[in-house]
Amino acid sequence: MFSRDIGIDLGTANVLIHVKGKGIVLNEPSVVAMDKNTNRVLEVGEEARRMVGRTPGNIEALRPLKDGVIADFDVTEAMLRYFINKINVKGVLSKPRMLICCPTNITKVEQKAIKEAAEKSGGKRIYLEEEPKVAAVGAGMDIYQPSGNMVVDIGGGTTDVAVLSMGGIVTSQSIKMAGDKFDWDILQYIKKEYKLLIGERTAEDIKINVATVFPGSRHESMDIRGRDMVSGLPRTITIESEEIQKALVESAELIVQAAKQVLEQTPPELSADIIDRGVILTGGGAMLHGVDKLLAEELKVPIFTAEDPMDCVAKGTGIMLENIDKLEKRSVN
CATH class of the missing domain: 3.30.420.40 (ATPase, nucleotide binding domain)
Incomplete structure (x- = not known):
């Protein structure tokens, strides 16, 4: 059995993996749940995302990538290894070649970190390509x-x-x-205007269901629940598109x-x-x-x-994998 070439969109929010000849086989959140006491990985991806903001003290849901680059090397490696094992592309005697996407302005050190994490997680040759391309x-x-x-x-x-x-x-x-900053803006706006604490997932729901960045183009409203900062008790409020648009103006600009x-x-x-x-x-x-x-x-x-x-970046890796032998010639890996 031969290994297959794979393309990875190593995103801050999601990891997508494209396997040559199969298409996109994995799309999961870039989240890892760790036991702080033992440093053991408990869950990765969607299962770990469900734990965000809902775990006991000893379990921590981490996002190992920040602003498109590796913030925690060991956790990124563990996450990549888990996903690569999950899609089962390793051959008996060979390892897959990997094409990984990264932002345009990352440093040589950050590029090296991505390559090393991919190699340690089971890649044979690693190619980096710029994300917008x-x-x-x-x-x-x-x-x-x-x-x-x-x-x-x-x-x-x-x-x-x-x-x-x-x-x-x-x-x-x-x-x-980008997307995470919009979530943060919404979270901060509701904290400031309504004295209500909400979690990351609620902020993301608001962004998807209510938010707009163009004035007057959306008129939705939504009930959200959170913790009242004054009384400490749960409280429900209704928010509308217009006010969220104002909260996102600076970031959109x-x-x-x-x-x-x-x-x-x-x-x-x-x-x-x-x-x-x-x-x-x-x-x-x-x-x-x-x-x-x-x-x-x-x-x-x-x-x-x-x-x-x-899916564009993952699809793009798939198209580029078709020409991976040209990359092989260009690569000075």
């Missing part, structure tokens, strides 16, 4: 032509904005502002500014292509209500959300 490929863009393609990849920990041409990144920005900076640094010939072709939104954050309208209004170019935006 892989996302663009996964969204169906032909980035190998001499024309400009622009992608805004809004993940959990980072937003990567890039203009691509001839298979490479011409100009890019990576900011530590950071994404707009990053996109504007990338456009300002883009050569004029490629800018003309982007006006014709528009900008593609990828990543889980692309599903945030109103983000496409906001960018279209601010950038004055057409904005399109990719099909299955959350």
Whole structure:
């Protein structure tokens, strides 16, 4: 039995794994539940996510990736090993080759940490590719032509904005502002305005069901429960789209500014292509209500959300795995 090549979207919020010839076989939260007393891994992925904010003192639900990079090396390695064992791609005598995506601006040290974690978890040769490039490929863009393609990849920990041409990144920005920061903004807003403490999962539910970043484009309301900061007792309140939109203004503006900076640094010939072709939104954050309208209004170019935006990076790794032998030649691993 031979091992298969695999592509990994090692995200701050989710890990997706694409197996060559099979497609996306795993999509689980990047969460690990550890026993603090023994340092033993108890659960990984979806099972661990269910424990966030609900565990006794000795059990800790950790997110080993922060802002798109490894914050806890050992826990990341344990998580990767668990997922790779779960999908069962190792051969009897051989290990899989891995293509892993990372944000555009990470340091050599951070790149090395990702490679080492992947090697220790059972990878044979590790290739790193920049996330917006892989996302663009996964969204169906032909980035190998001499024309400009622009992608805004809004993940959990980072937003990567890039203009691509001839298979490479011409100009890019990576900011530590994405889905997790929106959750945090919502959490802080409710704490400040209503003196109510809510958990990460409730904040995420609000983001999905009620939130918008474009004024006046959504009119939903939702009952949420939390702990009253004054009485210490559980309390239910109703929140509405309009107020959440105001809570997200500053963070949404950071994404707009990053996109504007990338456009300002883009050569004029490629800018003309982007006006014709528009900008593609990828990543889980692309599903945030109103983000496409906001960018279209601010950038004055057409904005399109990719099909299955959350899967774009994993799909892109799949397409690149088909040409892994070309990467093999280029690699100076």
